[in-house]
Amino acid sequence: MRTYVKLPVPLRSMRARMTSLFALLVALLMFAAGAAVLRREERRTEKRVKESLMVAVEAVESEISEVESQGKPFTEILKEEQGEIAAGGLLLILTDAEGKTVWKSRHDAPTWPSMGDNWRFQTIARDGETLVIAKDWAPIQEEFRDTREGLWLLGIVVVAGTAMLAWFVVGQTLSPLGKLAAQAQNASIESLQVKLHSPSSDAEMLHLTATLNTLLSRLEKEAQARGRFYAAASHELRTPIQVLLGEVDVVRSRKRSTEEYEAALAQVQENTERLAQLVSDLLQLNALEMRQTQAPCEPVNLRFWVERAAQQQELAANERGLLIDAQLMDSPIQAPPLHLEILLRNLMENAVKYSEPDKTIRLTLEAExxxxxxxxxxxxAMGAETDPGSWFEPFYRPDASRSSETGGNGLGLAICRAVCTANGWKITLANRDQGLLATVTFPT
Structure with a gap:
């Protein structure tokens, strides 16, 4: 069973996290700098003490060499010169060959050799006696301890001050986000006509505001398109239903012959099939737009599917005197066969339905x-002022007077665009040579 660490409520704030991070970085820097300074000073002090001990050793050896001819005992020499030798708080201890203390410069001096780590010392051996020149390290350690405590206190004050300053600075830096969020709260799915204004002139805030405005504009267009779709769908569904109800009322208005009943039923069946096809197309379009039909990709030869779609439209094309000119080459791609069939069937149906009679439909397939x-x-026959992009709108018909002839419901190209969007394909329409050119690009 997994366990998750839940952040405290204050740390869920970006302001709190940034302030905490900044304070932590300052604390680490203060700690590292303080430790480095203390360590450096300890080494320098150690070096100075060692140098002072070496100077004392040299002074003792110099005095001994000067008075050696006079035959004075070592103890007398030390007593006479201890002021000069022990300058700087040095301690002198003289021991005999058995390690017993013969003489020491201070009565509170510790016993040699059990002086412990609180002393730094050098020794000189002469005629069976040993002179210990030592420096008490405890006061120096106490000074370092006081300095360390002072640095800790200073670090706490600096980190606390830094945290308060960072809290204020980060708050001021992030305050435009709160103002921008307050503006964005005025937007809703029903009313997206909101233009955000950048609360500051910072480049990042200007970029964020522009991005959000672009998003709101796109959502507004999609909401408007969805509203038009619902209105058109209601109209398209209501029309065949009203026709069906009217036909039923007419048939029931009086008794009719068997032939009349059969004709009425045939008309009802035709309108029912049209209604069923419309509902099926609506469901298919919604499923594609909501990404509910995630068909698996397979390696396919696009040429086979284009030829198949063209063959399925041969009868309808022959009835209108259309010639299908196909220039196709083998084109292996990865694609869902179901989506390919839907796309190519709708494109070929539209090409046959809306083409001028006795003309040529040209198919070209190239592998790049x-x-x-x-x-x-x-x-x-479409006007030059017609925007080909509007053909992708649901229920759009370039010529409403031909709707009864073509039998279409205006969803074919909308379904094609939804299929391409779902699979990462690109589809475009353009006016070309007094006709309409549909182009679909498939990545390989």
Missing amino acids: TSRVKLEIWNVC
Whole structure:
């Protein structure tokens, strides 16, 4: 069973985390700097004490060499010269060959050799006697201890002051985010007509504000498109239902012959099938847009699927006198076969439905270095002012008067765009040579 560490409530704030991090960094720097300074001073003091001991040793040896001819005892020499030799708080201890103390410069001096770690010393051996020149290290350690405590106190004060300053500075730095959030709260799914204004002139805040405005604009357009879709869907569903109800009322208005009943039922069946197809297309479009149809990709030859879609439309094309000119090359890609079938079927259906009679539909399939490009071109009487991008809108019909002829419901290209978006393909429409060119690009 996994356990998770839950942060305290204050640390969930970016301001608190940044302040804590900054204070921690300052504390670490203070600790490292203080430790380095203390260590450096300890080494320097150790070196000075050692040098003073060596100077004392040299002084003793110099005095001994000067008075050696006079035959004075070592003890007398030390007593006469102890003021000069023991300058700087040095302690002198003279011991005999058995280690017993013969003489010492201070009565409170410790017993040699059990002086402990609180002393630094040098020794001189002469005629069976040993002179110990020592320096008491305890007062120096006490000074370092006081200095260390002072540095700790200073560090606490500096870290506390730094934390308060960081809290204020970070708060001022992040305050534009709160102002921006307050502006964004005015936006909702129903009303996205909100333009955010940058609370500061900082480059990062300007970039964030521009990004959020772009997002809100895109959401607004999507919400408007969704609203148009719902309105159009309601209208498209209501029309065949009203037709069905009207036909049923007409049939029930009086008794009719068997032939009349059969004709009425045929009409009802036709409208019911149209309604069923509309509902099916709506469900399919919604599933694609909501990413509910995550079909697995397989290695396929796109040429096979294009030829198959063209063959399925041959009968409808022949009825309108259309010639399908296909220039296809083998194009292996990774794609969901189901989505390919939906895409190509709708593109071919639209090409046949909206093409001028007795014209040519041209199919081109080319494999390039990193992509495969499919082009479907047909002669289509559409005004130059018509925006081809609007054809992807649900229920859009370039010529409403031809709706009854084509039998379409205006969802084909919307489904094509949803399929391409779901799979990372690119689809475009463009006016080309008095016709309409649909281009789909598949990455390889």
